[in-house]
Amino acid sequence: MKTIHKFTLKSFLGPMILSFFIVMFILMMNFVWRYIDELVGKGLSFGIIIELLFYATANMMPLGIPLATLFAGIMTMGNLGEHNELLAMKSAGMSLPRILLPLMVVVLFVAVGSFFVVNNLVPYSNKKMMAIIYDIRQQKENMEFKDGIFFNGIDDMNIRVGHQDPKTQLLTDVLIYDTRERNGNMTTTVADSGYIYMSEDKKFLMVKLYNGETYETTRSYKWSSENAIRHQKFVVQNGALAIEGFDFSRTDMNLFNNHQTKNVTELQVDIDSLRIEADRSSARSYEPLLKRYLMEKDQSALGLFDTVVMDYSYKQQADLVRALDTMTIERRAEVINKAKSSARMSRTTLNHNESSAKDALNKLYRSQVEWHRKVSLPISVIIFFLIGAPLGAIIRKGGLAMPVVVSVIFFVIYYVISIAGEKMAKEGTWNAAFGMWFSAMILLPIALYLTRIATNDSNLFNVDWYVIQYNKIKSKIQELIPSKQAKK
Numbered sequence: 001m002k003t004i005h006k007f008t009l010k011s012f013l014g015p016m017i018l019s020f021f022i023v024m025f026i027l028m029m030n031f032v033w034r035y036i037d038e039l040v041g042k043g044l045s046f047g048i049i050i051e052l053l054f055y056a057t058a059n060m061m062p063l064g065i066p067l068a069t070l071f072a073g074i075m076t077m078g079n080l081g082e083h084n085e086l087l088a089m090k091s092a093g094m095s096l097p098r099i100l101l102p103l104m105v106v107v108l109f110v111a112v113g114s115f116f117v118v119n120n121l122v123p124y125s126n127k128k129m130m131a132i133i134y135d136i137r138q139q140k141e142n143m144e145f146k147d148g149i150f151f152n153g154i155d156d157m158n159i160r161v162g163h164q165d166p167k168t169q170l171l172t173d174v175l176i177y178d179t180r181e182r183n184g185n186m187t188t189t190v191a192d193s194g195y196i197y198m199s200e201d202k203k204f205l206m207v208k209l210y211n212g213e214t215y216e217t218t219r220s221y222k223w224s225s226e227n228a229i230r231h232q233k234f235v236v237q238n239g240a241l242a243i244e245g246f247d248f249s250r251t252d253m254n255l256f257n258n259h260q261t262k263n264v265t266e267l268q269v270d271i272d273s274l275r276i277e278a279d280r281s282s283a284r285s286y287e288p289l290l291k292r293y294l295m296e297k298d299q300s301a302l303g304l305f306d307t308v309v310m311d312y313s314y315k316q317q318a319d320l321v322r323a324l325d326t327m328t329i330e331r332r333a334e335v336i337n338k339a340k341s342s343a344r345m346s347r348t349t350l351n352h353n354e355s356s357a358k359d360a361l362n363k364l365y366r367s368q369v370e371w372h373r374k375v376s377l378p379i380s381v382i383i384f385f386l387i388g389a390p391l392g393a394i395i396r397k398g399g400l401a402m403p404v405v406v407s408v409i410f411f412v413i414y415y416v417i418s419i420a421g422e423k424m425a426k427e428g429t430w431n432a433a434f435g436m437w438f439s440a441m442i443l444l445p446i447a448l449y450l451t452r453i454a455t456n457d458s459n460l461f462n463v464d465w466y467v468i469q470y471n472k473i474k475s476k477i478q479e480l481i482p483s484k485q486a487k488k
Helices: 003-039 046-059 061-082 085-091 096-138 264-294 314-326 329-395 401-427 432-455 463-487
Strands: 151-154 157-164 171-178 186-198 204-218 228-242
Touching (some): 003 061, 061 096, 061 401, 096 329, 171 204, 401 432
Antiparallel strands (some): 157 171, 171 186
16 A cells, blocks of 8 residues: 555544544434433433443434544545645645545445444344333432422322431421322321331332321212221331332333334335235225225115126116105115215225325335435445545645534535435335435535546635635726726
């Protein structure tokens, strides 16, 4: 490998790794802010939070890899151009494609690796992440007492304390309403002080109260006068109540299966099955409607049809009208009511079958979108590099400021186009292949154009070139003005 290729590789790998971690950190902060309300106050262990963030990070890698490639390409070539190293390479007879050749090889490896990430790692991470988020949502918040406010985090139990000592955790002026018994009995406990806390496994509520009274109301559903109250005083009362929902329990991740948790092979099997199911559901929606409910021959009612009324003609319609006119009022009412009943039944059947067809089509569209998303990601990585590297060579500005601005602009354009195409594909307005490859079709000509003008040393994005041209025009105008005044 030539020394110059080693130099460009070294200049690219550092920004690539740095930009990848920066992008993933930003995306991770967005995830944390999105779920911060569900994570706080539930006493989750540090290990569970780290595990959730790890799977969430893996899930966002398909979004971070293209952006990191774009950012690294602009930064690398911008640094080389700003320090005149790119100019020196071109002066030595190396064209821009030749300079980018080793970087392109690296990007190809990154693109291939991104496919395995989105095809193997992301589906597994999606399952784990959805299972953990579900378990967190099922877990109740930690038991925390506030002075004078009822705590109702335990089912069928309300606890109010007057004050809790922050050091000793001693509770004063304790009031407990317990309505957990199925027969409707309620127990009210009042105590001067005590301790209420959960066991280490968070499966029991440990209660220790001092100097209090217990009132148990026995309810009768016959007469209110038959209700009885039992009163008991105590000096010390100990108890352990079984509670649920405060401990973190794991759910089988295989219960969370959808189009986002499957690889390309599984998606292809689903697409084939869903396409057949969608065709069958569509056929079930309309074909039986006429044959079975609306156009079925009925000898008992009319005696007009000798065949199934798929060949229902205008003459038969006229015969039906004449037959109705000759019927008695009672017979006509019987026929009309039967027709109404068949129409209602057909409408119910049609709605059910149509709903099944729409559900199958919706699943089919989403599976097709996910399949093309996985396949199109490596191409997107290559396109972003072909945009970023020529842009860096044209702009010739290194650092973080200019690369960040340009990267964000192009990524926003890509993201908006991708979301629009994906939405159209999921709704069935566009073909899934066209919707998911629409952004690539838009950005690929831009990438090729930028590569062409960068190879030809165009000054399209060179700010200094525009400043020089402006100064030239300004100086010519200033030269023309004195000459005109001299003629006068």
